[in-house]
Amino acid sequence: MTPGARVQAAIEVLDRVFAGAAAERALTGWARGARYAGSKDRAAVRDHVFDALRRLRSAAWLGGLGDRPFAALDGRAVMAGLLIGRGEDPATLFTGEGHAPARWDAAAPDGPMPEAVAQDCPDWLLPRFRASLGEDAAPVLAHLRNRAPVVLRANRLRITRDALAERLAAEGVETAPHALAPDALEVTGSARGLTGGVAFAEGLFEMQDAGSQALVAQLPHMTGAHVLDLCAGGGGKSLALAARGARVTAHDADRARMRDIPARAARAGASIEMVDDPSAAAPFDAIVCDVPCSGSGSWRRAPEAKWRLDPDRLAELTRTQDAILDRAVSLLRPGGWIAYMTCSLLREENDARADAALARHGLRLERRWACTPLDGADGFHLSILRDKAA
Numbered sequence: 608m609t610p611g612a613r614v615q616a617a618i619e620v621l622d623r624v625f626a627g628a629a630a631e632r633a634l635t636g637w638a639r640g641a642r643y644a645g646s647k648d649r650a651a652v653r654d655h656v657f658d659a660l661r662r663l664r665s666a667a668w669l670g671g672l673g674d675r676p677f678a679a680l681d682g683r684a685v686m687a688g689l690l691i692g693r694g695e696d697p698a699t700l701f702t703g704e705g706h707a708p709a710r711w712d713a714a715a716p717d718g719p720m721p722e723a724v725a726q727d728c729p730d731w732l733l734p735r736f737r738a739s740l741g742e743d744a745a746p747v748l749a750h751l752r753n754r755a756p757v758v759l760r761a762n763r764l765r766i767t768r769d770a771l772a773e774r775l776a777a778e779g780v781e782t783a784p785h786a787l788a789p790d791a792l793e794v795t796g797s798a799r800g801l802t803g804g805v806a807f808a809e810g811l812f813e814m815q816d817a818g819s820q821a822l823v824a825q826l827p828h829m830t831g832a833h834v835l836d837l838c839a840g841g842g843g844k845s846l847a848l849a850a851r852g853a854r855v856t857a858h859d860a861d862r863a864r865m866r867d868i869p870a871r872a873a874r875a876g877a878s879i880e881m882v883d884d885p886s887a888a889a890p891f892d893a894i895v896c897d898v899p900c901s902g903s904g905s906w907r908r909a910p911e912a913k914w915r916l917d918p919d920r921l922a923e924l925t926r927t928q929d930a931i932l933d934r935a936v937s938l939l940r941p942g943g944w945i946a947y948m949t950c951s952l953l954r955e956e957n958d959a960r961a962d963a964a965l966a967r968h969g970l971r972l973e974r975r976w977a978c979t980p981l982d983g984a985d986g987f988h989l990s991i992l993r994d995k996a997a
């Protein structure tokens with residue numbers, strides 16, 4: 608595909624997203640109907656779509672759409688605006704030739720861009736980011752406009768970080784140690800083919816953000832402890848807990864989300880029990896609550912979520928977070944600990960929920976830790992709540 612044809616494909620995918628499709632699904636749907644597209648084409652279209660979603664408000668504004676709601680956006684103007692924002696002239700790709708988009712002659716709008724538009728933040732969220740992050744709000748929002756680093760976790764059940772770096776270099780993947788976590792390697796060159804190589808098949812690493820790894824490293828000693836991963840999802844935390852020596856029981860309200868755990872555990876050489884009813888195995892020494900949240904700390908990886916979140920949904924999430932914490936307290940042994948964690952940057956999902964649980968249940972705050980994209984990672988929050996019988 609020509610560069611222009613890739614932009615046209617991204618426009619069509621974006622239009623499906625604005626019509627309500629999830630970005631991943633819209634990309635898969637496009638790829639299925641585009642047999643002529645090679646892997647480099649698919650990667651390029653995907654990059655265009657995700658870049659546009661990260662910078663959607665500013666791109667729409669520069670494309671002349673003003674301040675329209677998400678569902679009324681237009682992929683063509685957004686892609687043109689994205690190029691303008693990067694300092695490129697859309698006319699070089701919007702040529703109208705071959706499969707390229709029709710010519711783009713419109714001038715970018717005059718006048719200064721409103722602040723929240725320039726920061727690619729919904730209006731209602733900007734004050735909440737400021738209340739949560741203070742002076743860091745603007746630089747963090749700036750990071751959320753860019754791609755996230757590709758980071759992996761050396762599986763210390765099988766290999767050290769240094770030895771893994773050498774193995775990957777032999778497979779043509781350049782990495783560097785990440786300062787935030789002892790097993791984290793950041794991919795410094797191309798990440799293409801990373802999970803198709805022998806090192807991945809041998810279970811030598813998992814893809815895991817450095818913040819997520821650092822968060823697990825903050826947890827108390829757990830060798831031999833019986834730990835419940837109450838919101839296990841695909842098992843990222845369960846695997847990391849097992850690598851820390853815990854006996855892990857995994858649960859998720861949606862069992863289907865755990866479907867990959869057996870294969871991932873086998874590859875990692877870990878043993879993870881999955882249960883529908885964790886109360887049958889209670890009480891636990893420790894409980895990890897990796898709760899559903901806005902995901903604002905990882906909006907670089909899932910940027911459409913930034914535009915789909917609204918105040919009602921956020922309020923609903925905080926109610927679910929409270930309910931999960933209450934359940935965890937009921938499953939904990941006296942003196943045990945609860946790790947409340949989110950990938951959110953918003954105070955109301957983080958400190959505020961943990962503080963409310965401390966007050967409701969008379970627990971003790973043992974540790975609090977957070978990271979943001981300013982640390983070279985996604986945004987995470989961790990509060991360790993200890994039962995006072997300890």
Ligand SMILES: C[S@@+](CC[C@H](N)C(=O)[O-])C[C@H]1O[C@@H](n2cnc3c(N)ncnc32)[C@H](O)[C@@H]1O
Pocket residue numbers: 837838839840841842843844845858859860861864897898899900927931
């Ligand atoms: C942030 S994700 C978990 C990610 C996972 N821990 C990992 O590291 O891969 C949150 C999970 O919580 C689950 N969930 C939502 N409500 C729940 C509830 N009330 N009890 C338990 N799990 C819940 C969701 O199905 C989702 O899989």
